[in-house]
Amino acid sequence: MRVKIENLSKSYFGLSWKMENVFLEIPEGKVTAVVGPSGCGKTTLLRLLAGLEFPDQGNIFFDEKNVTSLSAEKREVGLVFQNEALFSHLTVFENVAFGLKMKQDKNIVAKTKSALVLVHLLGLDNRSVIQLSGGEKKRVALARALAVQPKLLLLDEPLNGLDAGLKEKIKELLKELWKKTKLGLIWVAHDLDDVFYLADWVIVMNDGKIEQAGSPIDLFLKPKNEFVKNFFAQYQLIQAKSLLENGKSVIQGTIRLNTVSEKGTPYINVKKTNYKFLPDA
Amino acid sequence: MGKNYDFWIIPKVFLILFFLTFFVYPLALLMVYSLQVQPDALVQFFNLIFSSKYLLVNSFFQASVSTLGAVLVGIPVAFVIARRNFPFKQAVKSLFLIPFVFPSILVVISFILVFGNNGWINQFLQNSFGFQVPVNFLYGFQGIILAHIFYNFPLVAKFVSTAWESSDKTMKEAAQTLGANRIQTFFSITVFQLLPSILASASLVFIYSFMSFAIVLSFGGIQFSTFEVEIFRQIVQNLNLGTASLLAVFQFFVLVLVSGVYFYFSKKFIIFEKPNSEKPKNINLLSAQGIVEVSILLLAILLVVFPFLSLILFAVTDPNTGAFTLKAFEKIFFAQQSSLAGTTPVLAIGYTLFFALAASVLAVFLGLLAVLNQTKTRFTSLIVSGSLAVSTITLGFGYLLGFGSGFFWLIILGHAVFVFPFSFRLLQNAISKIDPDELAAARVLGANRWRVLKFIQWPLMKKSVLVSLAFGFAVSLGELGFVLLMYDGIYPTMSVYVYRMLSHFDLGAAAGMGVVLIALSFFCFYFIEKHSSKVQVF
Numbered sequence: 001m002r003v004k005i006e007n008l009s010k011s012y013f014g015l016s017w018k019m020e021n022v023f024l025e026i027p028e029g030k031v032t033a034v035v036g037p038s039g040c041g042k043t044t045l046l047r048l049l050a051g052l053e054f055p056d057q058g059n060i061f062f063d064e065k066n067v068t069s070l071s072a073e074k075r076e077v078g079l080v081f082q083n084e085a086l087f088s089h090l091t092v093f094e095n096v097a098f099g100l101k102m103k104q105d106k107n108i109v110a111k112t113k114s115a116l117v118l119v120h121l122l123g124l125d126n127r128s129v130i131q132l133s134g135g136e137k138k139r140v141a142l143a144r145a146l147a148v149q150p151k152l153l154l155l156d157e158p159l160n161g162l163d164a165g166l167k168e169k170i171k172e173l174l175k176e177l178w179k180k181t182k183l184g185l186i187w188v189a190h191d192l193d194d195v196f197y198l199a200d201w202v203i204v205m206n207d208g209k210i211e212q213a214g215s216p217i218d219l220f221l222k223p224k225n226e227f228v229k230n231f232f233a234q235y236q237l238i239q240a241k242s243l244l245e246n247g248k249s250v251i252q253g254t255i256r257l258n259t260v261s262e263k264g265t266p267y268i269n270v271k272k273t274n275y276k277f278l279p280d281a
Numbered sequence: 282m283g284k285n286y287d288f289w290i291i292p293k294v295f296l297i298l299f300f301l302t303f304f305v306y307p308l309a310l311l312m313v314y315s316l317q318v319q320p321d322a323l324v325q326f327f328n329l330i331f332s333s334k335y336l337l338v339n340s341f342f343q344a345s346v347s348t349l350g351a352v353l354v355g356i357p358v359a360f361v362i363a364r365r366n367f368p369f370k371q372a373v374k375s376l377f378l379i380p381f382v383f384p385s386i387l388v389v390i391s392f393i394l395v396f397g398n399n400g401w402i403n404q405f406l407q408n409s410f411g412f413q414v415p416v417n418f419l420y421g422f423q424g425i426i427l428a429h430i431f432y433n434f435p436l437v438a439k440f441v442s443t444a445w446e447s448s449d450k451t452m453k454e455a456a457q458t459l460g461a462n463r464i465q466t467f468f469s470i471t472v473f474q475l476l477p478s479i480l481a482s483a484s485l486v487f488i489y490s491f492m493s494f495a496i497v498l499s500f501g502g503i504q505f506s507t508f509e510v511e512i513f514r515q516i517v518q519n520l521n522l523g524t525a526s527l528l529a530v531f532q533f534f535v536l537v538l539v540s541g542v543y544f545y546f547s548k549k550f551i552i553f554e555k556p557n558s559e560k561p562k563n564i565n566l567l568s569a570q571g572i573v574e575v576s577i578l579l580l581a582i583l584l585v586v587f588p589f590l591s592l593i594l595f596a597v598t599d600p601n602t603g604a605f606t607l608k609a610f611e612k613i614f615f616a617q618q619s620s621l622a623g624t625t626p627v628l629a630i631g632y633t634l635f636f637a638l639a640a641s642v643l644a645v646f647l648g649l650l651a652v653l654n655q656t657k658t659r660f661t662s663l664i665v666s667g668s669l670a671v672s673t674i675t676l677g678f679g680y681l682l683g684f685g686s687g688f689f690w691l692i693i694l695g696h697a698v699f700v701f702p703f704s705f706r707l708l709q710n711a712i713s714k715i716d717p718d719e720l721a722a723a724r725v726l727g728a729n730r731w732r733v734l735k736f737i738q739w740p741l742m743k744k745s746v747l748v749s750l751a752f753g754f755a756v757s758l759g760e761l762g763f764v765l766l767m768y769d770g771i772y773p774t775m776s777v778y779v780y781r782m783l784s785h786f787d788l789g790a791a792a793g794m795g796v797v798l799i800a801l802s803f804f805c806f807y808f809i810e811k812h813s814s815k816v817q818v819f
Contacts, residue, residue, distance in 0.1 A: 052721045072724035073732075079725045085718030089740045098736070099726030148726060 001062050001151040001184050002028040003049065008058030010044060010208075017208035019044065022058070024203065024210060031178060031185045033195035035231075036205035042188045043082075045205070046154050049186065051075040062152070073102070078145030078153040082160055084137045086129040092116070092140050093125040099148035115147035118177060135166045142177070155187045159194045167194070171273055174198065192216070192235060197273050204228050217278060240275070251275060292650040299647065300664050303694050307679025308533075308671065314682055315526035322523030329511060329524065330531070340491060340507040340532075343422065347429035347490035348483050354430055355437025356479070358581045361574050362438060363445035366563050373578070375810040377435040379585055382752070382806045384759025385495040386776045387795050388428050390783065391588035392419060392500075394595050394792075396427065401591070424500035429493060431584055433486040437479070438581075444478035445471075450559040477549035484543035488536060492672040494762035495776075499783065508532040512674050513762065516681070529675045536670035544666055589799050596792040609793030626778055626794060633758060633774040634801075636689070640696035641704075641753030645746060647697065648704035652712045653734070665702045673699065677766035689772050695763050700753035707752065711745035712738070744812045751808035758801055775801075 003026040011018030019041050026032050034042045047053040049060065051072035059068045067075055087095050097112040105111060116122045119139040124132070129140060138158065145153060158174070159167045175198055178185055189195045192202070202219055204211040204227070211231075212224045220237040223229040240253030255268055330336040361367075362374060395401050396418035406412040418424060448471065456466045497510045506514070508528055515525035565571040599606040613626045651661045676698065680691050715738065723733045761776040768777060775798050782791035 047721075050721075050725050052724065071729075072721065073727045073729050075725070076727070077725065079722065081718045081722055083716070083718060085716055085722040087719055087723070087737060088716075098723065098728075101736075102723075102727035102732060144722075144726070 002026070003152065003184070003186075004061040006059045006061070008048065008060065009056045010048065010053065011056060012044075017041065019055075019208040022210055024213060026184070026186060026203075027201055029182055029184055030200040031187060031195075031198045032201040032203065033192065033199035034186060034188045034203045034205060035190065035192055035195065036211075038190055040205045041208040042190075042205055043156055044208075046079070046156055046186065046188050049152075050077055050079045050154055052079075076148070076150055078148065078150035080138075080141045080145050080153070080155045080158055082156040082158075084141040086137060086140055086144075088130055090129065091125065092121065092127050092129055092132070095129055095140055096143045096147050098144065103148060105148075111147055111149075115143040118146060118180070119143045119173065134162055135169065138162065138170055139173070142173070146177070146181070150183065152184045152186065155185065157188055157190065159189070168273060171197065192232070193271075193274070197276050204231060206231075215278075216276075242277075289654060293654055296647060296650050296654070297660055300660070300698075303680075304664060304668070304671075304676075304698055307676060307683045310682045311526055311675070311679045312530055314522070315530040318523035318527060322521065322527065325521070325524045326527040326531075329528070334504075334506050334511065336506060336508055336511055336528070339505060343425055343429075343497070343505075343507060344487050344491040346422075346426050347433065347493075348487045350426055350430040351433035351437050351486045352479065352483050354434040354581070354584075355482070356441055357577045358434065358438040359441035359445055361564075361578050362442040364559070364561050365574060366561050367575075367578065373582060376582060376585055377438060378810060379589075379806060380432050380435050382755035382759070382802050382809065383432075383589070384761075384776055384798055384802060385428075385432070385493070386499075386759065386761050386779045386783075387592060387798060387802075388432060388588055389495055389499040390779065390788070390791050390795050391592040392424065392428055392431075393783075393788070394591045395587065396424065420500055420502055421505050425493075425497055425505070428496045428500065429486075429490045431588065432493075432496075433489060434581070435585065436486055436489075437482040440478045440482035440485075441475055444475050446561075447558050448474040453559075477546050481543060481546040481549075484539055484546065488539050488543065488669060491532075491536065491539070492674075494672075494674060495780070499780075508535075509672050509674050509762070512672075512678065513766065516674075516678060516766065522682075525678065529672075529678055532672065533670055533675060536672070540666060540669040543669065592792055592795050592799065595788070596796045600789070609789045609796070612790045613793045613797065626790075629773045629775050629778045629794075630797060632689075632772050633776075636692050636696060636764075636772075636774060637754045637757035639693045640700060640757040641750045643693065643697035644700035644704045644753045645708075645749050647701050648708045648749060649746070651705055652708045653738070661705065665705055668698065668702045673760065673763040674766060677763045680767060686767050687771055688767075692764055692767050692772065692774075695767065696757040696760060697753075699760070699763070700756050703752050703756065704749035707745050707749040708742065711742045715741050748809050748812050751805040755802055755805035755809075758798065758805070 003024075005022055005024040005026075008022040008024075009018065009020045011020075017040075022045075034045060036042055044053060048055055051067070051070055051074070055068065059066055061067065062075075087098065090098070093112060093116075096115050097108050100108045100111055113122065116125065119142050121136065121139050121143060124136065129137065132140065142158075155174075159170060162170060171194070178198065185198075187195050187199070192199075195202075196216060199216055201213065202216050203213045204219065206227050212219060212228045214222075217237070219228060220232055220235070223232060236255065236257070238253040238255060240251040243250050243252055255270075257268070259266070358377075362370075362377075367373070393400060397403070398415040398417065398419070400419075402418065403412070403415040406416060418427070452474070453466050453470050456470050461469060491507070492509050493507070494509050494513070497505070497507050498513070501507070501510060509532065512525050512528045512532070515521045515528065564574050566575065596609045597605055597607065599608065613630075654661075673695075676695055680686075680695060684691055720733055720737060723737050728736060758774075759776055760774075761780060764772070764774050764777055765780070768774070773781070775794055779791045779794050779798065782788075782794065
């Protein structure tokens with residue numbers, strides 16, 4: 001589903017920034033990352049897309065359909081909340097089945113089970129969601145959003161609050177899910193660290209404005225302004241080579257950092273997941 | 282905003298119209314009335330408050346001493362509850378909820394039975410120590426204070442122990458690492474952690490004692506009177522509405538000031554989740570401190586339990602033989618006596634249940650409308666805070682001026698108005714605990730407003746609704762002043778019956794009806810208690 005935002009404005013009482021005249025196109029079937037400092041309006045953008053907030057002016061289109069005044073229950077998008085927002089009085093199964101129940105779906109049990117299978121949670125059906133661990137809660141939230149088979153899935157900082165090991169697991173799960181479903185994904189994160197491996201398209205926001213939108217490479221190589229340049233200055237994009245080593249595929253690149261000279265052997269710490277393949281230009 | 286919000290304008294308008302008609306209008310009428318009084322009413326007003334009955338001094342002095350007493354009893358109890366483990370702790374904590382649902386007229390009877398001139402203590406003094414003249418524990422200032430302390434110390438204990446339980450341990454530890462000893466730590470850290478809760482509960486106790494009706498009416502006699510009781514007397518006995526209106530308006534403004542103090546401190550008294558709170562210790566029975574702690578606990582339990590135990594005991598004991606009897610209940614359920622303008626005690630029970638049920642249902646309905654409106658209305662919070670400054674007699678007076686008397690629905694409406702702040706707060710607590718993202722999640726998954734209400738909000742609020750129903754029922758059950766003012770001899774309630782029997786010195790009938798009233802109050806108490814762990818009652 002293609003998302004188009006036209007001339008969108010939204011202001012809040014008591015907030016210094018306002019979202020003004022935002023134009024944006026989010027490509028279909030891709031993973032779009034929305035990044036920017038805290039309080040820049042990323043979550044607001046997500047809530048506007050989900051129909052939980054309504055713009056002061058402007059329009060939102062899903063494909064060619066104007067959904068601006070459509071309320072949340074009619075938008076048919078999936079949203080994974082930052083704090084999961086699981087229904088605390090319901091079990092895992094009831095949580096995941098909720099959306100199907102609202103739709104009066106005829107295959108609630110089968111569809112719920114398959115959503116639970118998708119996130120590797122089958123067997124925890126009757127557990128109360130209060131008893132779950134952080135990672136399990138995140139999986140339930142994902143399954144709940146996916147069960148109704150939305151055309152667009154919105155993720156609000158899905159890795160927030162998870163410890164490092166868990167983060168990598170959920171990252172793998174998300175990659176797996178996306179490969180299976182190929183549904184459009186809009187992923188809000190406060191920096192590129194967590195999203196880079198999956199993102200096809202990146203939107204950089206600041207103070208309610210879209211600073212730049214483009215492919216990750218474009219943002220690194222051709223930042224439109226100082227803000228985007230500074231935002232990416234903390235990362236280093238390295239072009240690497242694909243190799244086959246003992247029958248296993250590896251990538252190899254060279255990292256160069258400007259440092260202060262110190263004694264001893266220097267080491268660089270790189271996360272294993274922080275790589276991605278892009279089509280040849 | 283989307284079009285689906287428009288529906289909520291209807292309950293909003295209904296709520297506003299309801300309170301404009303049954304809260305603001307009667308009060309406004311009363312104010313206007315007080316501005317048009319004759320000069321002699323004004324003279325009598327000044328005479329009452331400054332010289333003949335010293336209303337001003339008496340009311341303030343009575344409320345201040347009651348408050349001080351409740352705080353002095355309440356704080357040690359709060360300490361033991363918050364800082365010590367003991368057997369049946371949960372049961373004892375719920376025991377302290379009893380005074381909240383205990384009708385004040387029952388406090389009056391049970392105090393007469395224990396402290397009265399023929400009461401247990403005086404009989405004991407006469408039989409064992411040869412006292413010739415009974416000691417007057419009850420009639421006058423001292424009895425009022427005693428009853429108010431019984432009534433209000435649990436409130437202080439509840440507020441302060443909650444603050445104490447959740448007070449941040451690390452602050453104390455920081456003080457200790459900086460060299461403060463236990464006493465210095467208490468006075469430099471703990472006191473300030475508790476102060477908002479102490480001041481908030483104290484100002485609430487002050488307000489309740491200031492507007493106390495049944496207790497002052499029964500124990501104060503002719504000499505000792507407060508605003509609330511004097512307003513009632515001026516209306517009912519002297520038919521002097523002018524002076525009564527001046528007294529009511531004066532009292533209203535005093536209470537506005539005090540409730541301002543309450544709201545100021547209760548805002549500072551916010552209970553946070555307790556990540557760094559201290560675990561309670563066991564009581565060390567071998568130390569002097571441990572013995573003091575146990576004594577505090579036992580005395581507090583005794584203070585809460587003895588009134589209704591004495592009442593039940595009296596009701597089932599034959600005064601002459603001391604044997605078990607059910608005569609008191611025969612009087613209630615089978616006697617043909619119609620001492621209340623043609624109505625029977627059974628009818629009084631019927632009226633009471635009907636009023637209580639209707640008032641609590643109405644109050645919960647209004648409370649639900651108010652909290653489900655989501656948009657924070659200034660109007661609702663104004664009503665909730667304003668109602669603290671409006672006594673039952675004041676509102677009843679306004680109703681008399683606005684709607685006349687003798688209509689049963691006025692009693693229901695009035696009680697619903699009194700109960701509304703409680704149900705609103707209970708339901709508000711429940712709804713504010715619901716994560717707004719949970720509601721948003723339900724909507725994103727395709728639930729419309731009704732389904733969000735049905736599947737998410739209602740299951741999470743059900744218990745609070747039950748508790749507010751029970752709470753409202755209990756408040757209406759025990760309320761005396763408003764019904765006395767409005768009932769006009771036609772619709773007596775159980776409280777009115779007990780009051781009338783007391784003034785006819787028929788302690789037996791009063792106690793019999795009292796036990797029925799206790800049973801009903803306990804029914805409510807059971808409901809509240811059963812869910813109180815899940816529901817934030819205060």
